[in-house]
Amino acid sequence: MKMCTSADSKLIDFMGSKPEVETSFNRVPGQAIKCGFGMQGVCCRLCSNGPCRITPQSPKGVCGATADTIVARNFLRAVAAGAACYLHIVENTANNLRAVGQGKSGLTIKGAETLRELAGVLEIKETDPAQQAVKVADRVLEDLYRPRGQQMTLVEKLAYQPRFRRWQELGILPGGAKSEVFDAIVKTSTNLSSDPVDMLLHALKLGIATGLYGLTVTNYLNDIMLGEPQIATARVGFSVVDPDYINIMVTGHQQALIGVLQEKMVTPEAAALAGRGGAKGFKIVGCTCVGQDMQLRGAHCREVFAGHAGNNFTSEALLTTGGIDLVVSEFNCTVPGIEPICEQFLVRQICLDDVAKKANADYVRFDCNESAAIAEKIMHAALESYIRRRGKVQVDIPEHGYDDAVTGISEKSLPKFLGGNFKPLIDLIAGGKIKGVAAVVGCSNLTAKGHDVFTVGLTKELIKRDIIVLSAGCTSGGLENVGLTSPGAAELAGDNLKEVCRTLGIPPVLNFGPCLAIGRLEIVAAELARALDIDIPQLPLVLSAPQWLEEQALADGAFGLALGLPLHLAIPPFVTGSKLVSKVLTEDMEQLTGGKVILEGEIVPAAEKLAEIIEQKRKALEL
Numbered sequence: 001m002k003m004c005t006s007a008d009s010k011l012i013d014f015m016g017s018k019p020e021v022e023t024s025f026n027r028v029p030g031q032a033i034k035c036g037f038g039m040q041g042v043c044c045r046l047c048s049n050g051p052c053r054i055t056p057q058s059p060k061g062v063c064g065a066t067a068d069t070i071v072a073r074n075f076l077r078a079v080a081a082g083a084a085c086y087l088h089i090v091e092n093t094a095n096n097l098r099a100v101g102q103g104k105s106g107l108t109i110k111g112a113e114t115l116r117e118l119a120g121v122l123e124i125k126e127t128d129p130a131q132q133a134v135k136v137a138d139r140v141l142e143d144l145y146r147p148r149g150q151q152m153t154l155v156e157k158l159a160y161q162p163r164f165r166r167w168q169e170l171g172i173l174p175g176g177a178k179s180e181v182f183d184a185i186v187k188t189s190t191n192l193s194s195d196p197v198d199m200l201l202h203a204l205k206l207g208i209a210t211g212l213y214g215l216t217v218t219n220y221l222n223d224i225m226l227g228e229p230q231i232a233t234a235r236v237g238f239s240v241v242d243p244d245y246i247n248i249m250v251t252g253h254q255q256a257l258i259g260v261l262q263e264k265m266v267t268p269e270a271a272a273l274a275g276r277g278g279a280k281g282f283k284i285v286g287c288t289c290v291g292q293d294m295q296l297r298g299a300h301c302r303e304v305f306a307g308h309a310g311n312n313f314t315s316e317a318l319l320t321t322g323g324i325d326l327v328v329s330e331f332n333c334t335v336p337g338i339e340p341i342c343e344q345f346l347v348r349q350i351c352l353d354d355v356a357k358k359a360n361a362d363y364v365r366f367d368c369n370e371s372a373a374i375a376e377k378i379m380h381a382a383l384e385s386y387i388r389r390r391g392k393v394q395v396d397i398p399e400h401g402y403d404d405a406v407t408g409i410s411e412k413s414l415p416k417f418l419g420g421n422f423k424p425l426i427d428l429i430a431g432g433k434i435k436g437v438a439a440v441v442g443c444s445n446l447t448a449k450g451h452d453v454f455t456v457g458l459t460k461e462l463i464k465r466d467i468i469v470l471s472a473g474c475t476s477g478g479l480e481n482v483g484l485t486s487p488g489a490a491e492l493a494g495d496n497l498k499e500v501c502r503t504l505g506i507p508p509v510l511n512f513g514p515c516l517a518i519g520r521l522e523i524v525a526a527e528l529a530r531a532l533d534i535d536i537p538q539l540p541l542v543l544s545a546p547q548w549l550e551e552q553a554l555a556d557g558a559f560g561l562a563l564g565l566p567l568h569l570a571i572p573p574f575v576t577g578s579k580l581v582s583k584v585l586t587e588d589m590e591q592l593t594g595g596k597v598i599l600e601g602e603i604v605p606a607a608e609k610l611a612e613i614i615e616q617k618r619k620a621l622e623l
Helices: 009-016 036-040 067-101 114-123 129-144 154-158 161-170 178-189 196-226 257-263 267-276 288-294 312-319 338-345 368-389 415-418 421-429 453-464 474-481 487-492 495-504 517-533 551-563 579-592 603-620
Strands: 233-237 246-251 282-287 306-310 326-329 348-353 402-407 434-442 467-473 509-511 542-543 566-569 596-599
Touching: 009 551, 067 129, 067 178, 067 196, 067 257, 067 368, 067 434, 067 551, 067 579, 114 129, 114 196, 129 154, 129 178, 129 196, 129 282, 154 161, 154 467, 161 196, 161 453, 161 551, 178 196, 196 257, 196 326, 196 453, 196 509, 196 517, 196 551, 233 306, 233 368, 233 474, 246 267, 246 288, 246 312, 257 282, 257 288, 257 368, 267 282, 267 338, 267 551, 282 288, 282 312, 282 368, 288 517, 306 312, 306 474, 312 338, 326 368, 338 348, 338 467, 348 368, 402 474, 402 509, 415 495, 415 542, 434 474, 434 551, 434 603, 453 467, 453 487, 453 603, 467 474, 467 495, 467 517, 474 509, 542 603, 551 566, 551 596, 566 603, 579 596, 596 603
Parallel strands: 246 282, 246 326, 282 306, 326 348, 434 467, 434 542, 467 509, 542 566, 566 596
Antiparallel strands: 233 402
């Protein structure tokens, strides 16, 4: 059976040994021929006069919409959908924190320092931690639910001030976040807005709302409930699966929804329950970003967390090991392809959030007030699945992954590691030991040369040029599983960066965890800029989402552009059918925010372009 390749050779070898299983890798060849109209973004199917497709012979749709209007409309609608996904996460997380503060959840406050700091930023006068938690959650929810005409109050408190002032000048400060999404959908409907520039500015508003709320605030709230990240080493890859345990694979982005499960699975009652099936206990196996989040906070869940197995497109192969007994999904990156494989390998599925409901999964609606009972239900379902399937399904765990991936890096743990601030990193950059910083973030896809191929290739080229890489998202899972977040990867770096890594005992790729951690990278960028007394666009820092996959990635990208960062993509975001939209994103945006999109589909030229931008920034700062 034909299949696409992967940067992870062990993964490919393992999948090749399972010819009886069809995965996304096998379906890529059958989808190799792409719709040219869709790729360019010039297909409109908003009304029954269409779908209309723009060509040189037919430059307008039936209604008169031009390629510029159609492309901008499609782009804004996609960014709105991506923003909505992140805002859904922060809304659920805030509600969970509120329940924790009210004593209605099985969780306790583990990140007291983060709670105090955030309460201080939000000018909350309460001193009792429980009341602080409730007030913080209420402030976040209040901002999310504001009308569009009322600016979100937390933006000014959370944003780097030079950026805030620029957003204010451009008129792109967002109103109520959910209202901004709502009106973006309205704006992009039939025979409404036909102004492509206005729609692109609206996309930037959504990017700011996404970045500061969907990313940054979600991290803060999770740190309060689940604990702050601590730097450590961890096992990664399929080898984390221990068949002597009842293994629950988690997929999605909402660690707060499985927090109580973490707590319940390490109790004596859980051990006794597992013993009834002859197992040593229960383990959670991470897959997709929720696994990266658990890995980030591994210091707080060592007993229950087996480790992170891989990113979104490894989930199907992970199930074929036979070592997974239950899948708990709570958000996206839970690919539909797991459904037939779960049936084939007798794996039961439970979904905690109906936005991620799988066709053959049991839906157990998450309720903060019933979280303990839900955790019990999940454990009993896992035990029943374990008893039913073990002995009937072959367990085949390959040697895969690494034992020494460096994890737990955050905007707090990194400066602590460096001695209390970012000055050592700034000195290394100023002295040329590190040329600059590249954030390689976002998704994994199967079309940019193969699974993680562009991500891994670009990362190797960047570190070879003495550019340190920060990762967040599914890129982290891919980079971990090929050893680039392990200290031994220093040997692949340029001489100067190699020396730095050897001295500090770190890898040349610093793993910040899930896609939510893109918000942490923004804080790091702001701290570096603050220390140098410059704005973020002046930093020798570039952003790449080489294998972006979905609409959430486009919302992340809009945030990156609002921050003023050069953003590299290996695959265009379906806008090339409009000269105007393409020009705004790749050229004119630089005059607005300082950022721009760089489209480059080849690995070495992409690395050269990013390295050149870093060199230009260094010269401008006289470094």
